[in-house]
Amino acid sequence: MKTPLAWKNLVHNKVRTTIGVAGVSFAVILIFMQLGFLGGIIHTATQIYDALEFDLMLRSPAYLHLTEARSFPRSRVFQAASLPEVEHAQPFYLGLSEWQAPAAAKPGPSDDSSLSPESALEAEGDWRAIITMGTDPQDPAFNREDINQEARKLSDATFVLVDVKSKKEYGPANKEKFSEADIGAETTLGPQRVRIVGLFELGTGMASNGACLTNPAGYIRACPWQTIDDVTFGLLKLKDPEEAESVRQKLLDIYGIPSSNEQSGLSLAPVNQSNTNVEILTRQQALDREEHRWVHETPLGQIFTLGVWVALFVGVAIVYQVLSTDIANMMGEYATLKAMGYGAKYLTKVVLMQAVLLAVVGYIPSLIISWGLYRLVEHLSGMPMNMTPGIAALVLVLAIVMCVLSGLAALRKLYQADPADLF
Structure with a gap:
């Protein structure tokens, strides 16, 4: 039975892992909220059209x-x-x-x-x-x-x-x-x-x-x-x-x-x-143009789109600090593994798996907290904030990508581990 080294690394220092999970959760909540606001804009922009009965629309x-x-x-x-x-x-x-x-x-x-x-x-x-x-x-x-x-x-x-x-x-x-x-x-x-x-x-x-x-x-x-x-x-x-x-x-x-x-x-x-x-549009054309107007041609939509990228950058920076610190603190252990014959491919896999585990563990509380924030914002502002399966899946993928990118950036320290440093 293989030792789950990536998981052992996470639970070895619970304080550092808790900080890392909190950082990931913070970034993921930011992503959830930005996507929620963006989805709210899209829904609000077309909700009157959605309620009208038409297959073709005439307009100025x-x-x-x-x-x-x-x-x-x-x-x-x-x-x-x-x-x-x-x-x-x-x-x-x-x-x-x-x-x-x-x-x-x-x-x-x-x-x-x-x-x-x-x-x-x-x-x-x-x-x-x-x-x-x-x-x-x-x-x-x-x-x-x-x-x-x-x-x-x-x-x-x-x-x-x-x-x-x-x-x-x-x-x-x-x-x-x-x-x-x-x-x-x-x-x-x-x-x-x-x-x-x-x-x-x-x-x-x-x-x-x-x-x-x-x-x-x-x-x-x-x-x-x-x-x-x-x-x-x-x-x-x-x-x-x-x-x-x-x-x-x-x-x-x-x-x-x-x-x-x-x-x-x-x-x-x-x-x-x-x-x-007069201009003649199909139903889908009318919906697409209204959505395009508010999402891509107004500052409101662009702000929330930019917010997703900012949240990703924040998450990458936080997770990089956690992983790079973890690697630096266990440099001797990684050097020992190299001396035992484990190659760079295996060690890379361990670090990336650790990053994915951070993403998944940080995602779960973020999903629950974000759902509560969606309901709160909708109640206070009236903007529809829907936690759809599509948004939940997209944020999970973004969280994993964010953490993997951080892991790849932290690998530079891992490759510096030298068995000769043990003697």
């Missing part, structure tokens, strides 16, 4: 990101609806408006569209930017029945639904989270008075900590700079989603947009073309 070619989407003529949506391959086409409105937090939530009858003059005095809270969406209550644009069911309550332009994930700064009655107690409360959205008639759960975007939903007329009241004939998105549901690319090409021909005028790749720079007032 000057689109920048979700809350700076610009607009295009609604007639383009009606043109698309004429294709036999299109099962359903509908306009969708989205933009940033201003929300005044209700000072007090006084329930009232949700079927009464009149707003009391006195209610204006009740809404004296702070103003906040809020994502405002507009959809037809008779034909909601979402692929989730819970949201569609609530959206059917939007029978009047003064009615709104509030996202329960909106932050407490938006004025929930319990000072923490919007709930049934807020239904009937009146406040100001944009320049007009509105009444909360229901709630939905979706999640806010990167540009705002709150979201609300109203009908198209209500959206125009909240965002008066946009007209009912200028829509943000055209959502096309196809009879056969597999035909998305062929239908897209037909629409390009109908709209008179040459393929050569299309933007290539994931570039998100707004274009300025006189013969182009």
Whole structure:
């Protein structure tokens, strides 16, 4: 039976090993958190798209990101609806408006569209930017029945639904989270008075900590700079989603947009073309471009990507110090092994195995601690932090690579072990 020399080396000096495991755990937790934040950005950037029902999306070619989407003529949506391959086409409105937090939530009858003059005095809270969406209550644009069911309550332009994930700064009655107690409360959205008639759960975007939903007329009241004939998105549901690319090409021909005028790749720079007032994207293209925008073209995504590399560098430095100190303290033992006939290949294997063991032992508590931190951050900030199997596996691989690199760097000291030093 072979002696597990790498393991014996670790448990020989428990204090030094504990310090090494703590260092590895610290670096691994840093990696977990950076990847968690990065994943949260990706999820937040596309969560509204994820909830919409469409196979093809029409949007302005000057689109920048979700809350700076610009607009295009609604007639383009009606043109698309004429294709036999299109099962359903509908306009969708989205933009940033201003929300005044209700000072007090006084329930009232949700079927009464009149707003009391006195209610204006009740809404004296702070103003906040809020994502405002507009959809037809008779034909909601979402692929989730819970949201569609609530959206059917939007029978009047003064009615709104509030996202329960909106932050407490938006004025929930319990000072923490919007709930049934807020239904009937009146406040100001944009320049007009509105009444909360229901709630939905979706999640806010990167540009705002709150979201609300109203009908198209209500959206125009909240965002008066946009007209009912200028829509943000055209959502096309196809009879056969597999035909998305062929239908897209037909629409390009109908709209008179040459393929050569299309933007290539994931570039998100707004274009300025006189013969182009609409851009056509498949669902996957829309998701990919939004993700690319926030992860690769904004400082936010780049910071967390850089954070992963910084955490790896910190981990390599810590583990190198542990392994190199361990080798220096046991130089005589390694020299004895060389004198007994063990070659550099075997000794290299011992050091690298010791590094892998450090990675695995340090990874286990890091996984548990990071899961707890994910839940804490999600609770405090509202950013979705999901410990997926993919993230867990990726961090384990990165931890092993980090420790192996440290082991390779520490081998220089091992090769200095000389049997002649024993005499």
